[in-house]
Amino acid sequence: MKLGRLNHVGVATPSIEKSIETYRTLLGADVIGTPFDLPAQGVKVCFIDAPNTQIELIEPYDESSPIAGFLRKDPAGGQHHVCFEVPDIDQAVAEMTANGATILGAPRIGAHGTPIVFVHPRDFGGMLVELMETPKEDH
Ligand SMILES: CC[C@@H](C(=O)O)C(=O)SCCNC(=O)CCNC(=O)[C@H](O)C(C)(C)COP(=O)(O)OP(=O)(O)OC[C@H]1O[C@@H](n2cnc3c(N)ncnc32)[C@H](O)[C@@H]1OP(=O)(O)O
Ligand SMILES: [Co+2]
Numbered sequence: 001m002k003l004g005r006l007n008h009v010g011v012a013t014p015s016i017e018k019s020i021e022t023y024r025t026l027l028g029a030d031v032i033g034t035p036f037d038l039p040a041q042g043v044k045v046c047f048i049d050a051p052n053t054q055i056e057l058i059e060p061y062d063e064s065s066p067i068a069g070f071l072r073k074d075p076a077g078g079q080h081h082v083c084f085e086v087p088d089i090d091q092a093v094a095e096m097t098a099n100g101a102t103i104l105g106a107p108r109i110g111a112h113g114t115p116i117v118f119v120h121p122r123d124f125g126g127m128l129v130e131l132m133e134t135p136k137e138d139h
Contacts, residue, residue, distance in 0.1 A: 001086060001091060001092050001095045001096070002086070002087060003084055003086070004084060004085030004086055004087065004134055005053075005084070005085045005134075006052075006053050006082065006083070006084060006085075007053065007054065007083045007084065007085050007112070007132050008047070008053060008054040008055065008056040008082075008083045009053065009054075009055055009056065009079060009081075009082055009083070010056045010058055010079075010080040010081040010082070010083065010128075010130065011055055011056065011057055011058065011077065011078065011079055011080060012058055012059075012067045012070045012071060012074070012077040012078060012079075012080040013057050013058070013059055013077040014059065014071055014075065014076070014077055015059065016035045016044055016045075016046050016057045016058075016059045017035075019046075019057045019077075020035075020046060020048070020057065023048045023055065029048045029049065029050070029055075030048070030049045031046060031047070031048060031049070032046075032047040032048070032049050032054065033046075033047070034046070035057075035059075037061060038061070038110075038111060039061050039062075040108065040109075041061075041108070041110070041111075042060065042061045042062065042064060042065030042066060042067065042068075043058045043059065043060065043061050043065060043066075043067055044058070044059040044060075044061055045057065045058055045059075045111050047111075056083070056111065058080065067080070080128060081118070081127070081128040081129065081130050082127060082128075082129060082130070083116070083129075083130035083131070083132050084129065084130070084131055084132070085131075085132050085133070085134040085138075086131050086132070086133060086134065087133070087134055088133065089107045089114075089115040089116070089117060089131060089132075089133040090107070092117075092131050093107065093117055093131075096119065100123075101119050101120070101123045102119065102120035102122070102123060103117055103118070103119060103120075104117070104118040104119065104120055105117070105118070107133075110130075110132055112132060112135060113135070114132055114133040114134070114135050115132075115133045116130055116131065116132045116133070117130070117131050118130050118131075119131065
C-alpha cells in the first residue's frame with residue numbers, strides 16, 4: 001500500500017453554520033460550496049478550503065449518527081478523524097487487515113464520490129483514520 005495525500009481533517013460540530021462563521025471570521029477561510037446531507041453516512045457536511053488540504057465540518061444527520069455519539073461525550077465538538085488518500089481502497093483494506101488493523105465495515109461512497117473506509121482509533125494511538133480512494137482525475 002502507498003500512503004497518499006492528507007485529503008481532509010474531519011471536525012465534529014453541533015452547528016455547521018456556526019463553525020463556518022468561525023472559520024470565516026477568525027481564519028479568513030473560504031467555504032467550498034454549501035452544506036449538504038449524506039444520510040447514508042449519518043452526517044451533514046461542509047468543506048473549508050485550505051491551501052494544502054480541507055477541513056470537513058460534520059454535524060449529526062440524526063441521533064443514530066456516529067457524530068451524535070461523539071457530541072454526547074464532547075458537546076462542543078472537535079477534531080474527529082483524519083483522511084488519507086490511497087490509490088486502491090480494496091487493496092488498502094486487504095493489506096491493512098493482513099497487518100492486523102481493524103477495518104470498520106465495508107467500503108462505501110464518501111463525500112468526494114469515491115470509496116471510503118474507517119480504521120479503528122485503537123490502531124493509531126487513539127486517532128480515527130479514514131481512507132479514501134484518490135479520485136481518478138487526480139491520479
Ligand atoms: C462525510 C462523509 C465521510 C467522508 O466522506 O469523509 C465521513 O467522514 S463520515 C464521518 C462519520 N463516520 C464515522 O465516524 C464512521 C466510523 N466511526 C465509527 O465506526 C464509530 O464512530 C467508532 C469510531 C467505531 C466509535 O463508535 P462506538 O464504538 O460506538 O463509540 P464509543 O463512544 O463507544 O467509542 C469507542 C472507543 O473509540 C473512541 N472513539 C470514538 N470516536 C472516536 C474518534 N472520532 N476519535 C478517536 N477515538 C474515538 C472512544 O473514545 C472509545 O475509546 P475507549 O473509551 O478508550 O474504548
Ligand atoms: Co471524512
